[in-house]
Amino acid sequence: MVTFYFIGILLLVHHESVYCESPSTTSTADTRSTYDTAGTTDKEYSLRLAHGKYGMVEIKLRNTWGYICPNHFNDADAMVLCRELGYKGGFAYLLIREFDNGLRPLVFSLGCTGTEKTIHDCSNLIGGNVSDCDVYSYAAAHCYNNSGYEFRLVNESAPGYGLVEMAIDGEWRPFCGYQGFDYNSRAIDYICQTLGYSAGSFVSRSQKNPVENIWTTHLSQCDGDPSMLLRCPIILVPNEQPYDSRSSANNRYRWVNSSQCRSGLLPTIKCF
Template identity: 25%
Template sequence: MNGVWGTVCDDDWDLRHANVVCRELGYSGARRATKKGHFGRGQGPVWLDDVRCTGAESSLFSCGRASSQVNDCGHNEDAGAVCTGLPIRLTNTYSGRLEVYRGGKWGTVCEERWDILEARVICRQMGYASAIRVFRARDTSPGGGPIHMTQVNCTGNEADFFSCPFNVPDKRTCTHAMDVGLECGTAHCSDC
C-alpha cells in the first residue's frame, strides 16, 4: 500500500478472507487461513485491521473494514493464507505451452535462456517427479495475452518458479512465436 509492504491483522480473519487473497494472487482458492504470525512476524506497517470480506470480492482492498485509520495489532497478529491451485499451468495435464498468472492475467513466457533447469522447477512445483524436455512455440501452438517473463534463469533448485530471476520482455524482441513449453514426467513426487 502506498508503495510500502506491510501486513494485515488477523482480527476476524477466516477462510473467506484467505480465499479473496489467494484468488487475487492467481490461485484457485485457499486451503486455510492462518493467524498469529504463523509464517513469521512481518515487517513494516500493519496496513489493514478488522477486514470484513464476504469471500466474493476480487481484491482484499475491496473488502469492507471496521476501521481504516486505527488498528490495535502488532506483527504477532499477522494474518496469512495457505493457497490451493498454482499461478502456473500447462496447456495439457503434464505438458504443453507454459502459462503464468501475473498482474491479474494469464500470459506466456519468452524462450530467451529457456532450458531444462526452469522446467525442473516448474514440474516440481506442479507435483511431478521430473522434467522430460523443454520446447519452443514451434513445437506447440502460440499463446495469447501478455508475455510476462523472459530470460528466466533458474538454478533448478528453487521451490517456486517465481523465485527464479527473470526480466520483463521487450515487445520488440519477444513475440508469441517465442512462447515456451515443457513436458513433465507423469509420476508424481511425494516430497515436492
C-alpha cells in the first residue's frame, strides 16, 4: 500500500479560498486551493461526508478520493471539519466497516484541538503510516446547526427504567441498536452516566417501535474508550452505506437490520 504523507501534501501558500456547499444540499464538499506566483491554481484537497451532513469522512488528495484513518479521529476533529463545511459544529463516531468500499486511507490523523478554522490549521497533522489504520471501522462525523447528541429514557415505569431515545439537533428518535446493544454493558453504562446514573443494564425488548425513523441499526462491541458511546463501531442511521450498495449480500444485511429496528422491538434498560 502506498503511503501518503499528509503534511507534505497540505502546504498552503499565501492566498487560499474555501468553497462550501450549503448544508441543505445532499452532497457536502469543501475545496481549498493554492495559487503560485504565475497565477495558476492547484487544488489541494476536498472534503465531503457520505450523506451530506453526516457519514464517513472522505478526503480528496491529488485527484484521488480516500478516507481518514479512524484510529485517532475524535470530536475535536469533527468539530473543525464540520465548521469548514459550513455547519455550527459536529461530533465524531466510528462507522462499522462490514465491507470494503474500494477507497484507500490517505490521512492517518488530523490532530485538531477543536478551535481551528479548517483542518489545515490543525497544528498536529500527522502523516503517519496509513497501513496501520484500523481495519474494522471508518472515521465518520455528524454535523449539526444547533446542538449535538443527547439521550433520554421514555415510558419510564420507574426512575431510570425505560426505552432509550437519542436526539441530534433536537430531533428525538428511538435508539434501537440491534446486534450488540442488548449485550453491551459499556454502551448502556455510558448512556446511563450521561443521564446522571452510575451504570446500567439491559432488561428486554418488549415494546414495538411506533415510528419509522430511528437512530441506529447496529452497534458492535465497545472495545475502545468506554466513556464515549460513539467510539463504539456503530451504524448511526438506517441508510448508512459506506460500501457498494449494489452487492446483494450488502443489501440483505442492511435490509435485515433496518427492518428489525423499524418494525421490531425497542430495548428497555435499567439505570442505577
